Amino acid sequence: MATPTATCTAFEGVRRIASGSLKDVAIAVKRSHDRAGGEPILVFDDATSRPVEFDLRGSVDDVLARLAGADTDRKADAGADAGEHAADAAVSPVETTRGRGRPKLGVIAREVTLLPRHWEWLNGQPGGASVAMRKLVDAARAAGSDRERVRHAQEVTYRFMTAIAGNLPDYEEATRALYANDRARFERMTDGWPADLRAHARKLAAAAF
Template identity: 55%
Template sequence: MSPSDSHTCTAFDGHRLIASGPLAEVALATKHALDAGATGPVLVFDDQSSLPVEIDFRGTPDDVLARLALAAPETDKPTARGPGRPKLGVVAREITLLPRHWDWLASQPGGASATLRRLVEDARRGHRERARRSSEALDRFLQAMGGNLPHYEEASRAYWRGERERFEELLRDWPADVRDHARRLAAASWDDAVATT
């Protein structure tokens, strides 16, 4: 995953929490932990997705921050645009639908393209999408940090069945920092799932 200051992340040295917060702060805290002899493995997770954040820790703290700045996506650069409505960033691509879908789209105000854009935006903003992403984030974190811990599989099954108390109980003997982060991710995911009903 490419680093970005717009997201928060969390770093661990083995099962011990190093830092959680904006990427630059976590990177500096992790660099300090590595320089102080962190035994690792040192892992940095994006808080939204639990995907690993790759950071080059070589050199001084300023070197690390400079590389983060270079790796951040530049939103000011103009991008090459193809066919479509370039000022809006619209790109033409092919999709295939059944005739009844085309008929329905043709009857919608604004035409097929505008309706499809609205449907996609509504789905992206929807609670279901958020619940799915937060569930996947918890699952990734559990696999990465809890895969070798006691009751991992049972805890994962309890989460997916929505058994909150059982999930909490199964994580009770996990290292405190890993347990607490997993509980935060699970709570956010369950809150998102409740909002979809």
């Protein structure tokens, strides 16, 4: 059964045979599977590099019918979950209070305890302490988002490389370069890989650099 995903990529051995929607990839995988003497086929979710499996019994139409049925079931489950969350929100409203004269900007006033030197620095910033603190929080959130993006790209690339490229030359050195954020070395270590595998690994790793 295929896992829920937007797009995926299929490899027969080291050769990419399809990339795109589940339906398009399933058709290509079914046709390759039915050919005699083909190499093992692996399909990867483009967002996570987790394996995607298709039930290839019967004809192409049979495969697509099962795929459509699985997608319908998944959407129904998602709709039910959304309905439950909406119901919970309806019976558990969040109450907020607003002080007299406070602008309707979604601003929430809470006590913050800092040392005198912190208040002195904040009060000396353009816009005062409140503006400075909001900017600091936004900057920290952005930095955290960047770290999460890098970490996710590393995990997705490593998962793909481990599944299909673990026996290729310089695999371990390429992995080290990936986690060291060393694009130049990563590309050198993957230069000798089959073209389709190399291209896909570099595409996945781009966000890590």
